[in-house]
Amino acid sequence: MEDLLPLPERDIHDIHDFHGIHDASRRRALQALAAGACFVITRPALATPDDLAVALRETFGDREIRKGRVKLELPRLAENGNVVPATVSVESPMTEQDYVRAIHIFSEKNPLPRILEMRLGPHNGRAVVSARIRMATTQQVLAVAEMNDGSLWSAAVDIDVTVSSCT
């Protein structure tokens, strides 16, 4: 029955030592899932690169995500994780034949891996978008562009966060 126990509830204080706890919890969760158990998982304070991998697979399936054609601009150092300006530009002529269909921004270690999804088309003329986002901690941010032919291009940028957004 031990495997069926829900994960312990966490709060912001776990940010500092989530690595250790998380592995054990994850193992237990996976075992429970493997046993076909149905239970409620309390969300951990921070996601892990594994959560990002799951989100990417859910969004894009098994399609290959290549590096290139995408530029992600973020401050190298964010003193305030609550407001981080982000700009994504994609090399694309934005014609009816060749355009960017969508731009996705993902986080490696925010509580949730998805940040923003934007749908574009040839009528936009330029595949450049910007937004202001929250960063829970120092991490890598990933931008993925989906072209009209279905190909996926990406850029990843490291950002240091001095003061976390209040997650």
Add this chain to the structure above:
Amino acid sequence: MTSRIGPARLRVPDRARKGEIVEIRTMVEHPNESGFRHDNMGRPIPRHIVTSLVCTYNGREVFSAKLHPAVTTNPYMTFFLRATESGTLDFRWEDDQGGVTTASHKIDVTA
């Protein structure tokens, strides 16, 4: 907490030449509470976020976004648009508690 959304602010040119690519800047006033914060009694503050923005140009969708909790308070977003004809740009934001706000801007396109 009541569902409060808007007002929205737009930065869109009033006129453009046909074929010109113009920048559209948008912001909507919204607490965009992530759902991951706690109040000073340690109780979780319920999530209340803007979940979508859709922009149409003379009725035709030209941009849309799906927002998650990692977007800041007062969500700000910019994109580009090719001005093809005079008309209206309509913007519509929705939040996860049924809140809606709209804004529109007329653009005059000359040859």
